[in-house]
Amino acid sequence: MSSTSQKSFSSRLGNAKKLKTIVSNFTNYQPPVEEASVAKLTETIEQIETLQTNYNNVKADYTLKTNERKKIFTENENAIDKQLAPIRAFVEALKGKDSIELSQISTLVNKIRGQVPKKATTKEQTDTKTISQIERTYASRVANFKNIIDILTTLGESYAPANETLSIASLTTLATAAEASTEAVNTALATLKPVIEQRKELYNTLSKQTQDIKNFVKAQYGQTSNEYKQIKGLSI
Numbered sequence: 001m002s003s004t005s006q007k008s009f010s011s012r013l014g015n016a017k018k019l020k021t022i023v024s025n026f027t028n029y030q031p032p033v034e035e036a037s038v039a040k041l042t043e044t045i046e047q048i049e050t051l052q053t054n055y056n057n058v059k060a061d062y063t064l065k066t067n068e069r070k071k072i073f074t075e076n077e078n079a080i081d082k083q084l085a086p087i088r089a090f091v092e093a094l095k096g097k098d099s100i101e102l103s104q105i106s107t108l109v110n111k112i113r114g115q116v117p118k119k120a121t122t123k124e125q126t127d128t129k130t131i132s133q134i135e136r137t138y139a140s141r142v143a144n145f146k147n148i149i150d151i152l153t154t155l156g157e158s159y160a161p162a163n164e165t166l167s168i169a170s171l172t173t174l175a176t177a178a179e180a181s182t183e184a185v186n187t188a189l190a191t192l193k194p195v196i197e198q199r200k201e202l203y204n205t206l207s208k209q210t211q212d213i214k215n216f217v218k219a220q221y222g223q224t225s226n227e228y229k230q231i232k233g234l235s236i
Contacts, residue, residue, distance in 0.1 A: 016236050022230050022231055023038055023041075024038050041206075051198055062185070062191075072177050078165045083165065086161075088106060101155065105151060108151075109148070111144045112141050
């Protein structure tokens with residue numbers, strides 16, 4: 001039996017439907033257990049198709065939320081990643097390259113840059129642990145950016161950049177937006193993760209059912225029978 005990573009869910013479902021159609025036409029197919037019946041296989045396929053619709057909807061919402069967050073962190077004109085170098089440059093000019101403030105800012109900037117998450121897989125086999133790790137990384141980036149703002153605030157009136165996007169007010173607004181977008185993604189993920197797990201469980205059921213059907217067909221009609229040859233190569 002091939003692993004989930006070796007083939008897509010849609011391919012497995014398609015092969016399950018083919019197997020169902022073929023076995024439905026066999027003469028007197030009589031499995032000794034109900035779970036290996038065509039009726040039960042049909043029931044599992046219908047459950048998967050219903051769940052797939054739900055998965056598509058919640059995955060689309062999760063993708064939308066992550067794209068909105070990406071704009072705030074990396075793509076917008078005033079994105080967090082685009083503010084880091086100007087902030088560091090201003091603090092260096094203001095306090096000097098050997099200052100404690102610049103050292104603190106530089107450390108936080110490096111942490112944020114070092115925490116740039118890898119793009120989550122868009123494959124249907126998306127792993128929920130990988131997704132969760134990515135979300136924790138974004139939360140850390142927000143926290144470190146807020147720490148930068150706290151340090152800038154301690155500079156008082158001397159921190160007065162001509163570029164308005166670097167002002168405490170603008171940076172605070174940006175941090176608030178980043179935090180809100182991260183929370184929105186977390187909420188979408190909380191809806192998506194159980195659906196991913198439900199689908200995985202259903203496909204495990206489907207895999208066992210179809211393997212049992214293959215075994216019972218081989219036992220009933222014979223390993224060299226035309227019936228078994230029609231279904232043995234279907235990978236599910």
